[in-house]
Amino acid sequence: MNAPVSLPPKTPRPRRSAFTPARLGVYAFLVSVSAFFLLPLYVMVITSLKTGPEVREAILFAWPRTPQFGNWLEAWSTACISVACEGIQGGFWNSVRLVLPATALSVFLGALNGYALSFWRSKWGDLLFAILMLGAFVPFQVMIYPLVSWFRMGGFYNTYWAILLVHCIFGMPVLTLLFRNYYVSVPQELFKAARIDGGGFWRIFLQLMLPMATPMLIVATILQVTGIWNDYLFGLIFAGKDNYPMTVQLNNLVNTTFGERRYHIDMAATILTSLVPLAIYFFSGRWFVRGIAAGAVKG
Template sequence: MKRDIELAVQPPAVARPPRRSHFTPARIGIYLFLISAALFFLVPLYVMLVTSVKPMAEIRLGNIFALPLAPTVEPWRNAWQAACTGLECEGIRGGFWNSVKITVPSVVLSIALGAVNGYALSFWRPRGANLLFAVLMIGAFIPGQVMLYPLVRALAAVELYSSLPGIVIVHIVFGMPMMTLLFRNYYAALPQELFKAARIDGGGFWRIFFALMLPMSTPVIVVALIMQVTNIWNDFLLGLVFAGSDNLPMTVQLNNIINTTTGERLYNVNMAATILTSLVPLALYFFSGRWFVRGIANGAVKG
């Protein structure tokens, strides 16, 4: 009797759902897509790496996927300090330092101006702010090729064409609209109460910007830094047109090395020079990728 009562008060057994397989068609398709995408980018990188450490005798055999039998770093040395970039045979190192001199001030000034513009358009809203923002956005989406000739004439008129300050100004002009949009969207997502409280405490334009807004801007600054360094370092057209022969960036020097037609085409040196040119953006992504993802998640590119 007692056992019957205990059985009667026990809850009915809940049927467990059938165990799902980890290898569903949808998941298999996702894995296949991800593997294909990874191979699409990794296979050319692998070919460049193995070719850059092969002697020319192995490259002439034609097997581009084979590992080097006698690895050598001589192509890297030649690419850095001995490859011909036209009439001069000093390697790509000159272009590297030119790219550094172009990229650093261009990135710093374009981000600084974009942050101030975005801050002003988000909180202070001067008269005609919407019109100014619309003009900046139009500038962000105009193809750069359309603006080349007017910029050449403008810089030539003030004697800045084919100079280091001239190419820096050009990169600032092209980068400021996108930087303004980036910072405006980020600041617009911040609570207005913070700004109003700072105004009540007597904070002015610059004091609020440096003491309140700038310390909270780390995520968007990292996103802007990665975007600008990548765009400016990888630029070819603007550097070719505006930098001048004494300030040619690394990408232009790389083009000169690869397109040199005198003598035998040294594929190992070309591959080494290509990898050297891309090292700075790659290193930036590897070391700050976590901050980049955090900046996107925190709304740095929303709007």
């Protein structure tokens, strides 16, 4: 019998240091960026829980002696905006009443446009896509005066329908780009097979393409909800006093000229206004990343 072949002893690999200059630089950068975004949020939260005398002590980072959660309730329901002491709850419900239909309508139309421009190609399809892309890069401030003039001529300026239409219009270019690039990455064979099976434009879109675009639907919904909720300028110009969103109500509360400045109530109102976008980013961030990776930047 042959003698067993002895293998040379394994040379232990040198241990890598846990604190290399490159790794320390990455950690320092991450800590700096986190502090840049989290410190203002920390100051807002602790200020919203302080009393008026504590705020006037001007100790910015000090934790409140006794957290005053009643500040949030006051900012919600009884804080005075001009001469009305109804808090910002009216603006919250105005924002909800605006965000839900505006998001649903703009996402649906963006998905429909992207589908039409990617599969149902016509002679004017490329031109329409170029116009939509141009609209994505034109500053919206340029279009405010013409829109105000057109809405006045139409008789619905400073109404709910005006602000709803504005958000749908300005969401179209980006949403069309996202859905078009996603649908371009779908194999053409699926579309051709559906056509052979007798599927028409709407049946293929509603039963095949739209369900396949679930990742992009999540991305588009997150973009529209946060964009519409955080908007201030369009709400101030187009919504009208009865339909002011929460951001406009917050500005009116913070900049009121009656009485003393109550920074703890202002911060509580700011936290309440930002809860919806914060919740979306905390609970839907991973879905946003998955949707982007699934095809938002393809094409």
